[in-house]
Amino acid sequence: MPLEAHIKEHPAYFHRFDALWTPSVLILDPNGKERHRIEGYLPVDEFRAQLEMGLARVAFMSKNFADAERRYAAVLDRFGNTKAAPEALYWKGVSHYKATNDHTVLGELPELFRQKYPDSEWAMKTVAWEH
Amino acid sequence: MKVHWMKDADAALAEAKTNKKPLLIDFSAAPA
Numbered sequence: 001m002p003l004e005a006h007i008k009e010h011p012a013y014f015h016r017f018d019a020l021w022t023p024s025v026l027i028l029d030p031n032g033k034e035r036h037r038i039e040g041y042l043p044v045d046e047f048r049a050q051l052e053m054g055l056a057r058v059a060f061m062s063k064n065f066a067d068a069e070r071r072y073a074a075v076l077d078r079f080g081n082t083k084a085a086p087e088a089l090y091w092k093g094v095s096h097y098k099a100t101n102d103h104t105v106l107g108e109l110p111e112l113f114r115q116k117y118p119d120s121e122w123a124m125k126t127v128a129w130e131h
Numbered sequence: 132m133k134v135h136w137m138k139d140a141d142a143a144l145a146e147a148k149t150n151k152k153p154l155l156i157d158f159s160a161a162p163a
Contacts, residue, residue, distance in 0.1 A: 001152045003143040004136040007160040013140055017156060024158040030151045032144045051155075058153045 027054030035061055049079035053088060060091065065099035086120035089113065093126075107131050 005013040007022065017026055017034070027036040036054030038047065056071035072092035075084055089112065096105045106129040113123035137143040140156075147154040 001143060001147050001150070001154045002134055002136050003140060003154060003156045004138060005140070005156055005158045007158070009138070010140070013156070014158060016140065017158075019156075019158040022158050022160040026156040026158070028144075028147065028154040028156065030147050030153060032147070032154070035153075054155075055153060 025051075027051070027058060029058045029062060033061075045079050046082050046084065049075050049082040049084035049088075052079070053084050056088070056091065056095075060095060060098075063098075065095045069095035069099060086113070086117040086122040089117065090122040090125060 005017075005019070007014060013019070019026070021039050023039075023041060025038040026034055029035050035057045036050070038050045038054070042050065052071055052075045056068050056075065059065075059071055060068035069092055072088045072095060075082075075088035076092065079085060079088075090109070093105050093109045093112075097103055106126070109126040110123070110130045113120065113126055117123055136157075137146070143154055143156075146152075
């Protein structure tokens, strides 16, 4: 569901939703709670990946973990070369764990990060799960 | 695909809640 907020038409919306810069894109959950924010211009694939990350976050925070995992997997499949991909890999694993209670997936993440995104900050966050 | 952009935040929030759909808000200052 898309809402357009142009500064000349709806300046009050900028204050209401704490938007201080354009372009900004916010993704809110169905209850109106902000779940993701994109500030500044991005290349098309980076932007599309961020939109999908936002929808994945909405699913995750709604505890729809299977849907979240599917959406994070979609980011990896379609936008695996974007800056969003390492974060998607991390949260895909966490979503799988939350959906199934199978912790083995977390233990596999450090090696996956070494292979795919070794320099990512998200790689650091998986080190504690090393076997 | 044609996107139908809403202009009223309260209406958009209400519709999102009713339909259990996320809401995307695009803040722009670009010339129309």
